[in-house]
Amino acid sequence: MTRTLIRYLPLLLLALVWEMAARFEWVSNTALPPLTDVVRAWIELTLDGELLRNSASSLYRIAGGLGLAIVIGTVLGIGMAWWKPVNVLLAPIVEVFYPVPKSALIPVTVIWLGFGDGSKILLIFLGCMVPVTIGAFNGARASEQVMVWSARSMGASKLRVLWDVVMPGAMPELLNGIRTALALSFILLVSSELIVAQKGFGYLIGSLGAGGSYDAMYAVVLTVAFLGFAADRAYLEIVRRTLAWRSVA
Amino acid sequence: MSIDTRTPRDGVPEMLGRLAWQLAWGFARIFSIVALLAAWEILARTGTFTPFQLPALSAVLERIWSDAVSGDLAINAGLTLYRALTGFAICAVLGIAIGMAMSRNVVANWFFDPIVSVGFPMPKIAFLPVVILWLGVYDTAKITMIVVDAIFPVIAATVIAIQGVERELIWSARNMGASKRELLHQVILPAASPQIMTGLQVSLPLCLIVAVVAEMLMGGYGLGGAMITAAQFANSTSVFAGIVEIAVIGYVLIKIMVLIRRRLLIWHPEASAPATA
Numbered sequence: 001m002t003r004t005l006i007r008y009l010p011l012l013l014l015a016l017v018w019e020m021a022a023r024f025e026w027v028s029n030t031a032l033p034p035l036t037d038v039v040r041a042w043i044e045l046t047l048d049g050e051l052l053r054n055s056a057s058s059l060y061r062i063a064g065g066l067g068l069a070i071v072i073g074t075v076l077g078i079g080m081a082w083w084k085p086v087n088v089l090l091a092p093i094v095e096v097f098y099p100v101p102k103s104a105l106i107p108v109t110v111i112w113l114g115f116g117d118g119s120k121i122l123l124i125f126l127g128c129m130v131p132v133t134i135g136a137f138n139g140a141r142a143s144e145q146v147m148v149w150s151a152r153s154m155g156a157s158k159l160r161v162l163w164d165v166v167m168p169g170a171m172p173e174l175l176n177g178i179r180t181a182l183a184l185s186f187i188l189l190v191s192s193e194l195i196v197a198q199k200g201f202g203y204l205i206g207s208l209g210a211g212g213s214y215d216a217m218y219a220v221v222l223t224v225a226f227l228g229f230a231a232d233r234a235y236l237e238i239v240r241r242t243l244a245w246r247s248v249a
Numbered sequence: 250m251s252i253d254t255r256t257p258r259d260g261v262p263e264m265l266g267r268l269a270w271q272l273a274w275g276f277a278r279i280f281s282i283v284a285l286l287a288a289w290e291i292l293a294r295t296g297t298f299t300p301f302q303l304p305a306l307s308a309v310l311e312r313i314w315s316d317a318v319s320g321d322l323a324i325n326a327g328l329t330l331y332r333a334l335t336g337f338a339i340c341a342v343l344g345i346a347i348g349m350a351m352s353r354n355v356v357a358n359w360f361f362d363p364i365v366s367v368g369f370p371m372p373k374i375a376f377l378p379v380v381i382l383w384l385g386v387y388d389t390a391k392i393t394m395i396v397v398d399a400i401f402p403v404i405a406a407t408v409i410a411i412q413g414v415e416r417e418l419i420w421s422a423r424n425m426g427a428s429k430r431e432l433l434h435q436v437i438l439p440a441a442s443p444q445i446m447t448g449l450q451v452s453l454p455l456c457l458i459v460a461v462v463a464e465m466l467m468g469g470y471g472l473g474g475a476m477i478t479a480a481q482f483a484n485s486t487s488v489f490a491g492i493v494e495i496a497v498i499g500y501v502l503i504k505i506m507v508l509i510r511r512r513l514l515i516w517h518p519e520a521s522a523p524a525t526a
Binding site: 009031091093112226 | 278279282285301361367373376377381383458462476477480489492495
C-alpha cells in the first residue's frame with residue numbers, strides 16, 4: 001500500500017499543483033479549471049447520462065473496428081506466412097499501406113460512409129488491421145520448422161498443424177500487435193470523433209469546449225485518457241493469463 | 250530481395266535463367282499494387298462509384314500535378330513536414346534526455362516513471378482541445394501536441410535500452426579506467442543505440458499521424474488542413490490527392506529512417522543480420 005503510494009506520489013503531486021494553480025489563479029480558470037470542479041462536472045455528466053450515452057457509442061465503434069481488424073488481420077497475417085502466393089499478393093500492399101498516416105483516411109471514410117458509426121468503424125478497422133497483420137505474420141513465420149515437421153510426420157493434417165503448432169507459436173507476436181492496435185484504435189476514434197461526429201467522446205469534448213464549459217470538457221478528456229490506459233492494463237492482464245503456458249515450458 | 254546466393258555457375262543459360270527468375274519475382278512483387286491501382290482506375294471510370302465516392306486515379310494524379318505546379322503542394326507539404334520533423338526532433342532530444350536521466354538518477358526515475366507508465370498507453374490526442382485552449386491553433390500548439398503524443402515511445406525505449414546494456418561491458422570499461430562521462434558516451438549510449446533507434450522509428454510515424462490530425466482540427470495551411478477544407482467543399486479529388494501525398498511522404502520518411510539506422514548501426518551485428526521487415 002505504502003509502496004504503491006510512493007510510486008504514484010508524483011501523479012498526486014501533479015494533481016495538487018493543478019488544484020493550487022487553478023485555485024490561486026496562477027493561471028486563468030478558463031484555461032485550467034480547478035480539479036475539484038472537474039470532478040464535480042464529471043459526476044454531473046455521469047448522473048445526467050450524457051457521458052454514458054456517448055461512451056456507449058464510442059465503445060461500440062472501437063469494439064466493431066478492432067474486432068474486425070483482429071479477425072481479418074490475423075487471418076491475413078497467418079495466411080501470408082503459410083501460403084507463398086498469399087504472401088506475394090498481399091505483402092506489397094501491406095508494405096505500401098503500413099507507413100500511411102492512418103489519420104489521413106478520416107475524410108475519405110466520411111465521404112464513403114457518412115458521419116455516423118460506419119465511418120469510424122471503417123477507419124479503426126483499416127488502421128488497426130496493419131499492426132495485427134504484421135504481428136500475426138512475424139509470429140507465424142518464426143514458428144519453428146522442427147515443430148512443424150514433427151507434427152506433420154506424426155500424422156497431423158496441415159490444418160491441424162496450423163491450429164495446434166503455428167497459431168500458439170505466433171501468439172506472443174500477435175498479441176503484441178493487437179496491443180498496438182488497441183492503442184491506435186483509441187487515437188483514431190478520438191481524432192475522427194473530434195473532427196466529424198454527432199455523438200461519442202470526441203463529439204462531447206468538442207461541443208463542451210465550444211459551449212465554454214471547460215470543467216466538463218476536462219472531465220471527458222480525462223475519462224477518455226483513463227479508459228485508454230485501463231484498456232491497456234486490462235489487456236496486459238488477459239495476455240499474462242493467456243500466455244501462462246509459456247512460462248511453464 | 251531474393252538474389253540467389255548459391256555458387257554461381259557463369260554459363261549463359263544459367264545467367265539467363267537467373268535473370269528471368271529475378272524479373273518474374275520483381276514483377277510478382279509489384280503485381281498486386283499495379284492490379285490495385287488498375288482496379289481503382291477502372292472502377293472509377295466505369296461509373297461503379299460516383300466521382301464523389303471514388304475519383305479516378307488519373308484525375309487524382311492530375312490534381313497532384315496541378316497543385317505541384319501552382320506551388321500549393323510545396324507550401325502544404327513543407328508545413329506539414331516542418332511541424333512533424335520539428336516535433337520529432339524535440340521528441341528525440343527530450344525523450345532520450347529524460348530516458349537517460351531516469352536510468353541514472355533515482356529522483357528522476359521516481360518522478361517520471363508513473364507519468365510514463367500511465368501516460369504511454371493513454372490516447373493523448375484527446376488533449377488536443379486543451380492544447381488549443383492553452384496555445385491557440387498555430388505552430389506552437391500543433392508541435393506541442395506532436396511532442397506530447399510521440400515522446401513516450403522514445404523515453405520508454407531509452408530506459409529499456411540502457412537497462413539492457415550488458416553489465417560486463419560496463420564493468421570492463423570501468424575497470425579500464427573510464428570516467429562516468431566516457432562510460433556514458435563510449436559504452437552505454439552506443440550499446441543502447443539499436444533499441445533507442447527502434448523507439449525513434451515508432452515515434453516518427455506517430456509524429457506524422459498527429460501532425461495531420463492537428464492540422465485537420467486546427468485548420469490553416471498544411472496537408473491535413475487542405476484535406477479537411479477540400480472535404481468541406483465536397484472536393485473529393487483533392488481529398489484523395491491529399492491521401493496520396495501524405496502516403497508518399499510517410500513512405501519516404503520511414504524508408505529514410507531505415508537507411509539512417511543502417512548507416513548509424515553499421516558497426517552493429519544486426520546490420521549484417523538478414524532484414525526482417
